[in-house]
Amino acid sequence: MERQGSALSDDIPLVLAREGQHGPVIHAANRTARHLRIATGSRVVDMKAICPELQIEYADQSGDRAALDRLVLWARRWCPWTVRDGDNGLILDTTGSAHLFGGEAAMLVEMETQLSLLGLTSRMAMAPTWGAAWALARFGPVRPICAADETAIKLGALPVSGLRLDGDTLLLLQRLGLKTIGAVMDVPRLSLTRRFVKATLTANPLMRLDQALGKLAEPVASVDTKPQFSVQSRLAEPIFDPTPYLPELCEKLCDALEQAGMGCRRLHLTVYRTDGDVSHVDVATSAITRDPVHLHSLFRDKVERINPGFGFDLITLTASDVEQVQVAQTHLDGGVDDDLHLTLLVDRLTAKFGARAVSCPVLRESHVPERAEVRIAALAGHTQTAAVTTKERPIRLLDQPEEIGVLYAVPEGPPAQFVWRRQTHRVARYSGPERIAPEWWHDRPGTRLRDYFKVEDQAGRRLWLYREGLHEDGRGGDPRWFVHGMFA
Incomplete structure (x- = not known):
């Protein structure tokens, strides 16, 4: 991806350099530089000799990685599992999400549009495997969509560089006359196995080919657990305050929890800003609940902490610490147990003053009085086990x-x-x-x-x-x- 904005014109060849073993090497190049055969990993001195008008700037690799990590979270507007792919790519597991955007083709258009609003140019592809999507995005046509039974055919015409191999292995394959992925497929499997039996993953074309074709698993291992219950609100125009949308989001989420017979202890409100950043607000409860009015009230004093930036156009509400709800019958007169009111009070006080401001006593296995009881945060009390004593103790x-x-x-x-x-x-x-x-x-x-x-x-x-x-x-x-x- 290339950052646009106040930089030089796209007609001027521009590269980013980093330090190599024998001096500066090309870290990234814009489209014009690539058309002039400026290759990534080449020495800057050599490329300057080929293209004297080449503009050179030094790359901020740590800053790029941090920005890409933020973009990973921002990309979860389309699906719950997203990860960083190297230094210049994202991998999204869109299983079950494409229909929300009108299909896979419309989803790719939506992604490209939103990224362009951030000033980013992108190449993307939809494929059944990580390896196939990587190759098609970099070497395939514009926004290709590959079905499971088309993987071998669509990968066959791509250059062997699409197998994510290191430079030495690519050079060896080209010297052997294997310039396309299809040519590698035509080589007898036994021959490749003998030649690369001790090679690592990035130096083994057979393993990379199996990953691309789906014969070797390569799941999208996200750093977070996929949310089980989540709702979202897409906005036609950016806004700065999510408060008007919270009641409906809480209603939808609690309806989904009720249909599954579940309740939650934590809610996570996420707003996706138009500048590519993400803001979070989290609330917790002392007891399992799916009461939308109560859950909405916990955000009352916290929404103002959100930094809206230049506005946000997507709001998501996700439940975590989800557990089975034991349905209890209310009293015949319509009343409820008093301890329910206590948990609601604890939640409101905690949301207003912080988790450390409200505590509760928890018994411990000890006959020494000062050790038999400790005070913990009220929201953590449900995870503790209590000991029971038959001796009378002072209040x-x-x-x-x-x-x-x-x-x-x-x-x-x-x-x-x-x-x-x-x-x-x-x-x-x-x-x-x-x-x-x-x-x-x-x-x-x-x-x-x-x-x-x-x-x-x-x-x-x-x-x-x-x-x-x-x-x-x-x-x-x-x-x-x-x-x-x-x-x-």
């Missing part, structure tokens, strides 16, 4: 136990009086102790056991105290007392 557990000053202690019981937060508390009644031993697989050697007591002071406050250590247990001095939590 509030202090982040760090607070040491108290004991005025008088009952033998084998709690303090009769203690000072906590500069106030003196007199124990009116208590229960316990509950002994909790250290976890030897977590705690350091010398960690002391704890005896927990539930106490009630003279004002009716119910606290959770523990004594750390025992007299003469050999693990320190006198026992220490702490407040660890409060009961209702």
